[in-house]
Amino acid sequence: xIPSFISAELNPNASNAEVERFIxxxxxxxxxxxxxxxxxxxxxxxxxxxxxxxGLPAHLPMERFGETNFWYHVVEFPESSRIExxxxxxxxxxxxxxxxxxxxxxxxxxxxxxSVVYGSDYQVPDWSFQMPPGRQGRVEKLxxxxxxxxxxxFVQVYIPASFRTYRRYRLLIVHDGEDYLKYSQLxxxxxxxxxxxxxxxxxxxxxxxxxxxxxxxxxxRHARHIVEELIPxxxxxxxxxxxxxxxxxxxxxxxxxASLATAxxxxxxxxxxxxxxxxxAFTDIGEHSRSPVxxxxxxxxxxxxxxxxxxxKKAYISCGVYESLIYENRSLAPFMRSLGVKTKFExxxxxxxxxxxxxxxxxxxxxxxxxxxxxxxx
Amino acid sequence: MNAEDQPLFLLGPQPEYATLKTVLKSLxxxxxxxxxxxxxxxxxxxxxxxxxxxREVGAKSINLGLFTRTEQLFANDPELIxxxxxxQDEIRHMREVYKDRLxxxxxxxxxxxxxxDPLVDFSAEQxxxxxxxxxxxxxxxxxxxxxxxxxxxxxxxxQRHFVVAHRREIADILQGVGAxxxxxxxVAIILNRLKIFGVLEYLPQVPIIAWSGGSMALASQIVFFxxxxxxxxxxxxxxxxxxxxxxxxxxxxxxDARLKLQDxxxxxxxxxxxxxxQCAVMNEQTILERRGESWHSWNAAGSLxxxxxxxxxxxxxxxx
Numbered sequence: 063x064i065p066s067f068i069s070a071e072l073n074p075n076a077s078n079a080e081v082e083r084f085i086x087x088x089x090x091x092x093x094x095x096x097x098x099x100x101x102x103x104x105x106x107x108x109x110x111x112x113x114x115x116x117g118l119p120a121h122l123p124m125e126r127f128g129e130t131n132f133w134y135h136v137v138e139f140p141e142s143s144r145i146e147x148x149x150x151x152x153x154x155x156x157x158x159x160x161x162x163x164x165x166x167x168x169x170x171x172x173x174x175x176x177s178v179v180y181g182s183d184y185q186v187p188d189w190s191f192q193m194p195p196g197r198q199g200r201v202e203k204l205x206x207x208x209x210x211x212x213x214x215x216f217v218q219v220y221i222p223a224s225f226r227t228y229r230r231y232r233l234l235i236v237h238d239g240e241d242y243l244k245y246s247q248l249x250x251x252x253x254x255x256x257x258x259x260x261x262x263x264x265x266x267x268x269x270x271x272x273x274x275x276x277x278x279x280x281x282x283r284h285a286r287h288i289v290e291e292l293i294p295x296x297x298x299x300x301x302x303x304x305x306x307x308x309x310x311x312x313x314x315x316x317x318x319x320a321s322l323a324t325a326x327x328x329x330x331x332x333x334x335x336x337x338x339x340x341x342x343a344f345t346d347i348g349e350h351s352r353s354p355v356x357x358x359x360x361x362x363x364x365x366x367x368x369x370x371x372x373x374x375k376k377a378y379i380s381c382g383v384y385e386s387l388i389y390e391n392r393s394l395a396p397f398m399r400s401l402g403v404k405t406k407f408e409x410x411x412x413x414x415x416x417x418x419x420x421x422x423x424x425x426x427x428x429x430x431x432x433x434x435x436x437x438x439x440x
Numbered sequence: 441m442n443a444e445d446q447p448l449f450l451l452g453p454q455p456e457y458a459t460l461k462t463v464l465k466s467l468x469x470x471x472x473x474x475x476x477x478x479x480x481x482x483x484x485x486x487x488x489x490x491x492x493x494x495r496e497v498g499a500k501s502i503n504l505g506l507f508t509r510t511e512q513l514f515a516n517d518p519e520l521i522x523x524x525x526x527x528q529d530e531i532r533h534m535r536e537v538y539k540d541r542l543x544x545x546x547x548x549x550x551x552x553x554x555x556x557d558p559l560v561d562f563s564a565e566q567x568x569x570x571x572x573x574x575x576x577x578x579x580x581x582x583x584x585x586x587x588x589x590x591x592x593x594x595x596x597x598x599q600r601h602f603v604v605a606h607r608r609e610i611a612d613i614l615q616g617v618g619a620x621x622x623x624x625x626x627v628a629i630i631l632n633r634l635k636i637f638g639v640l641e642y643l644p645q646v647p648i649i650a651w652s653g654g655s656m657a658l659a660s661q662i663v664f665f666x667x668x669x670x671x672x673x674x675x676x677x678x679x680x681x682x683x684x685x686x687x688x689x690x691x692x693x694x695x696d697a698r699l700k701l702q703d704x705x706x707x708x709x710x711x712x713x714x715x716x717x718q719c720a721v722m723n724e725q726t727i728l729e730r731r732g733e734s735w736h737s738w739n740a741a742g743s744l745x746x747x748x749x750x751x752x753x754x755x756x757x758x759x760x
Contacts, residue, residue, distance in 0.1 A: 224482040228514045228521050260670050428670040436664050436674055439653035439693040440624045
């Protein structure tokens, strides 16, 4: 079915110049309620929308409109969706994945980035924007000579704008800290939520792995490094609450596994856990079908499900419904509740990406760390 | 003069300082007003907009700097901060238990209030469920009061060396002021600073004008509330006794934004739980002036209270 805004206003024999005029003044992808029309203008043998939405074919072929070089494809999405994608353009039998030339919106990530389209009900949260200078916390670099790893590790530490040495602060440890800063604007989110009194001023330690897929897949050395090296170092540098009640550990994807595994290996060290799209693959019977990097994860998750203990009191879990991990994350929430862990689970119409994780930070952090908004009446 | 007899004006939130200016115009101050903005915490000194608003109506001002003074105190008197932090820890534990108990009692009361059966009268069960919450509030308030008193006996704050010096300075400033203005902000911080520095003890017989968190701190009872927190609605909870300048009114700043006023069960439960008080909706129009035993409202739009039937009503005795 050709969208009416195309069939009504573009001639199937339109020249390139006429197509250009048609495109000008319109934004693409064209969003009309739940209907999202992806478009491309140019010579090609084949054009497709390439995306990471679990449940849809990964390759959505675009149709050429009449005899023109205008290509389109319509997909129906829930209106609060946020969709990352690229266009696969084929010339001479070779497909190249490109940013959508008609869409200036790009979501960056450690692999480069993707074009992104927002559903009609989606809004970039205003609490993720940069605050004026006086309201910004600062991020300091802390070096730790790790006995556990036998190397030097760097941690970025977020210190809130209102920091005072006589106060006591809660500690949030973040896996993949640099990526959270770069792609989820974690420092801006913290500045905003603190300024709005939605969370209390926190000290946030953003750790970074050297060999992520090894260290974050239930590596005992990683857990030891966090608990026996990083936390004592932070406690010597900052006025922290030196008890589980003052600590939370957090991460996304494999960082979620690292968070859960660290808390599990060191029970009563953390009061709470914040995990986003955790790679919590497990098996009930037989082998898993994911890549071999998941072998230690599956082994850990199976062990955790057999012997969970009581590693923490509160957990916030989020996952996008467009991710293959939604099943595992949905399963984890009732399991946590059955252990007596106060658990909040949230889904979003989004995928496995940093902006999805950014967008859930307000609900997660304010639930785990309720701020003084309750006590503040301006 | 007893602080309870002090001329007193309670206002709602002040995005443009409109009602504050209205009151100040009427007072026509000849002496500067003392400002307390410690509720803004580290932003205490960012008072330029407020000072300008006062200037517009010909009022000069002097900020008492209570937050900054406390920071100096903590730097000079480490024992004070240590003991206060120990007190805070104990309060936190006590509060966690109170909130757990409160959660279950409120849930039960809401369920009973929502129950409908034309053949059965549940009013006795409803009253009993609400009364259990009142009992819990009283117990918590008493336990907390005892704990705060015990710590105060250990600390003897007014006599501490550095506190004495600050109190003397504040007393000197207050002798020359024409009014005391207390902004909104973090209520516990406002309350603590008012107590540490004995501000009301040294205040001459001049009008007090307080808004939002400032007005809550002056009440005999302080209740926190918010139905629209990002983490979900909170259960209204008692903080502890305030400065006790009035006993009949529970100021609820921005209640029109913070409370689900269309939810008659929640409103009814709130009003019935705190039935000894008029639960006043303090909106941006609100100006309540204490005149003798009663409250005079300067305008009808700003003189609403939560009703026992779950609707909004006019404040009793509030002429306008």
